[in-house]
Amino acid sequence: MECPRCGNRDERCFYKGSRGVYCRKCVRFKRILLEEEIGELSYDVKLGVEEYTLRYELTKDQKRASKECLEALKKGDVLLSCVCGAGKTEITIESISSFLKEGKKVCFAIARREVVIELSRRFQEIFPEAEVIAVYGGHHEKTTGDLIVCTAHQLYRYHHTFDLLIIDEADAYPLSGDETLYGIALSSCRGRILYSTATVDETLKKVLSRRPYTTVSLFVRPSYEPLPLPSCFLAPVLFSFLYLFYLFHREKGQIIFFLPEKKLTKLYWSLFRHFVSSTYVYSDLPSREEAIREFREGRKRVIFSTSVLERGVTIRNVSVVILDIRKGIFNVSSLIQMLGRLRRGIGDLKGEGYIFLNRYDPAVTETIRTLKEANAHL
DSSP: OOOTTTOOOOGGGEEEOSSOEEESSSGGGOOOBTTSOOOOOOOOOOTTOOOOOOSSOOOHHHHHHHHHHHHHHTTSEEEEEEOTTSOHHHHHHHHHHHHHHTTOOEEEEESOHHHHHHHHHHHHHHSTTSOEEEEBTTBOSOOOSSEEEEEGGGGGGOTTOEEEEEEETTTSTTTTTOHHHHHHHHHTEEEEEEEEESOOOHHHHHHHTTSOEEEEEEOOOTTOOOOOOOEEEEOOHHHHHHHHHHHHHHOOSOEEEEOSSHHHHHHHHHHHTTTSOEEEEOTTOTTHHHHHHHHHTTSOSEEEEOGGGSSSOOOTTOEEEEEEOSTTSSOHHHHHHHHTTSSOSTTOOOOOEEEEESSOOHHHHHHHHHHHHHHTTO
């Protein structure tokens, strides 16, 4: 017995009701009986939508990775493994164009709603003739077009639909640790899958082991500058708190301040808002989009955030502060992504990274080792 939507085979997770058998693992996406046939979403991709324009030319290494991805997709799936800020999205453009030229269905799936909105706008500029459709929670009136950009949770709408599925930040929440959601994601694709990430967690390793794939790597950013290494402080929380006053005074640019939980995020904002222009954000904050917009536009100098801002945010000359006082909350993947907000653009060399700990955390040591290994490729 196997669920056709999420691939579950655990008999303990099947329940026989009055109408038939259904899978309890993926019932949150809408109850579907195992006896039911899940219909494919039928639509056509228009001709001539594959033409694209980039605002800047790719580097020689980006072009090399782009060609390798396209060639590898002819044979099987691809793991695009790049350092943060290497331009993973731009590297996928040639492959997207090639599939669209053949009238094939393409989807770019990512974790965060805000990133879906931003990327759909970017893709519309890159592919001006294509109809780019953004699908996310609360915005799914139209679900078909030439190029679909959606959150991972919305992939349940597209059973066996896509010829190319690009899963960006493939190790990020909510996919990380959720094999059911991953199963639904895989069942949305009838063709090739391109996994794009800077780090590979255990869940992604399991998923990759299911089908043959080729790894395409890029260890340098377009600026060819080394990844910045953070300054680390192992000290009591009180010292860190006092040092932050000095840090906010010394750093003249904007700062993203990462904290391990919502309660601490609000607490630190309430304490420091009297001394520095600031706002705060977490995943279920009703005014989340407005808070991020204020920070992007430079109206606030500091934003206190949970890990919700660890991906998909690019702000020039921003510094990053990480308060890691809940051991195990910030893993290596999260730390690399947070520090990956630093110095992402060409000429963007001013931001600094700081990690404050009140106890030794091996994840921080592993993070620094990983960054140094990437820099060794320069």
